Amino acid sequence: MSTTDPVTPLPGPIEPPPRLLMGPGPISAYPSVLRAMSAPLVGQYDPFMTATMTETQELYRGVWGTRNDATLLVDGTSRAGIEAAMISLIRPGDRVLVPVFGRFGHLLAEIAERAMADVHTIEVEWGQVFPVSAIEEAIARVKPALLGLVQGDTSTTMNQPLDEIGAICDRHGVLFYSDATASLGGNPFEADAWGLDAATAGLQKCLGGPSGSAPITLSDRAVEVVQARKKIEAGIREPGDPSASDFVRSNYFDLGMILDYWGPRRLNHHTEATSMLYAARECARLILLEGRETVIERHRVAGAAMLAGVEALGLVVFGDVAHKMTNVVAVEIPDGVPGDEARAAMLDDFGIEIGTSFGPLHGRVWRIGTMGYNAREDAVLTTLAALEAVLRRFGAAVPAGAGVEAAADVYRGASV
Template sequence: MTLPGPIDPPARLLMGPGPISAYPSVLRAMSAPLVGQYDPFMTQAMAETQQLYREVWATGNDATLLIDGTSRAGIEAAIVSLVRPGDRVLVPVFGRFGHLLAEIAERALAEVHTIETAWGQVFTPSAIEEAIVRVKPTLLALVQGDTSTTMNQPLDEIGAICARHGVLFYSDATASLGGNPFEADAWGLDAATAGLQKCLGGPSGSAPITLSPRAVEVVRSRSRVEAGIREEGDAAASDFVRSNYFDLGMILDYWGPRRLNHHTEATSMLYAARECARVLLGEGRDAVIARHRLAGDAMLAGVEALGLTVFGDVAHKMANVVAVEIPEGVPGDVARAALLDDFGIEIGTSFGPLHGRVWRIGTMGYNARKDAVLTTLAALESVLRRFGAAVPVGGGVEAARDVFAGAPA
């Protein structure tokens, strides 16, 4: 066998819907030396990370920590730990990732009810409340930002609706946290999860999660250890979390003061998650959100100036990603490949009914900056012209530059 050489990935500017190019300091943090999982340094780093993410989530929740795994690991941990078999779960679906929440809830043996709206739209609070009254769910599971459609579902009124009807409120903020407002306590969230690979500016592989005291109470009520359940045949065993790895009760004990063994912490990913939050809070949470809004506005102005049609309700678009209709006659996947091969820039297509119909262009994390936006627009203009699209020379770059120029100092 001939051994392959060391890892040497090509230079890429990741301007799709995620993953994105990580902050350089996050990559440096991941190369720090490993320590044992009960080393005092590790325990301190875990405690620091918890406090940092309380600030990121805007919460006072003690139960704020990381799930080792991609953002989907966080979603699954939240749902399987909060939902008992037979519980009713309501999922408003406005894109691919609403369907994912419904699937995970079904695997947790919930009675899943969905409501749907057209891709490119969001739900009104009244529509969600009407469904809650009709379904009477135990849990409402709602995506905030769905990158498949680029829509940002308003959450600020939903928590109060859930509280009125005694419903737990969970949101998947994988694509939105750090680049769009998120107020876990003020909005009445019982649980929320995210990932590092979008606006937080890190690699995929760690899932920040926060749980309200009410959610913790539900999680604790399902603990096999505290109830003395040892075998599946024991009474009420079906109430208990079927997963070992994603049992939040056990994970809370691992992150808590008792530091009970559950799994070996993914040390390098902990370092990455800590640095993502440290960078965000060092710049200022509001400042980072404003930077994402500015870069998103500039990219939006640029693609519109190139004559591209923006998909969906722009008023409810996430700040960090825009979807544009692929122009007639332009081979979408071939053009994306040319952008990657010739310029080292990656943008995305989409899922389901939007596959091959739109491109998704992200401006998030480390790449929510002027040079990344202008470089992407210049390259996109060149590729569009190559495939026969009539685009104004320099139009996208100039429109985006004007947005940056008009921003407050």
């Protein structure tokens, strides 16, 4: 026997257990997205490959609600898109304002700090969102070059209104970036109408795919900032241009180079993640095939049904329900119910995953998602039935069948 032979038998083919992923993400992907990922690979400059990239760009213009030429994918999880946007748009020393209303606002602030920005934050209590006036006041006071604002923060389930922010940023000459990872596809998002300069997302939430590709869209103004930095890196500096110390500090996440890769010249930057491109294309295609507004309404109804169901079970909903995302709800774990053990029972006995949360909410709430492929009636009713059974097992007094019946009532009254 060769010394390189394994001592123990090799594992068999991967066989994941059946799961219904009803947490805050990742979620169960649309079956056709998984099928798309199994399509044959082609070379990165094959005409089919470049045509698929072009198709995908146009599909995501429809998803984002934009006509931005610079609409493309960053290969990597949703955080890859966030980092690419922020480090490419921020120059060292730039003032950056981040309103924080959950875990992912803190993430934006951290990434801005790593981009060597002068970071300023404002905060509200978790479970709330910012009044537009508070953001406008902070912009006037801080005078940032960029505002970084999460739309939907799954750690708190809150959905920050964005529709008035772009006009405020425009009046003050501020670039407006939003992380829409958890919200895009299941909540309204209008990149052009709302005046966004940059926005990023991921596939693993309302878009209904696996984690690993980050859709991004950039306004012409954002592209100008990126291209100005690219001139510096190429040694083409004009009077008034920033100094060479303003290089983008990442090669992989340099949007100037990525834009060249996705642009008409297809300049080599990296080898495109072909299977993820197929997945991202199918996610966008499905949304536009069903109709973007129809998909958002489907998420609204599923979220309303889940909300009615958990309230009918007597669970206390966390946060400002008026500003809750359509696609996830947080509920207080009842007194006497061991939160982690109950979640484990949901997974082990019913094959259903729900989530806990971060920071001050860890161990205090469960987060239950209704996203993408799982924003449908059978998934909602099955989850509520299992949750009722588990709550009863751990001694919680819940009305029999109330959660399922309340959710079913929502569906009976809806057109979706």
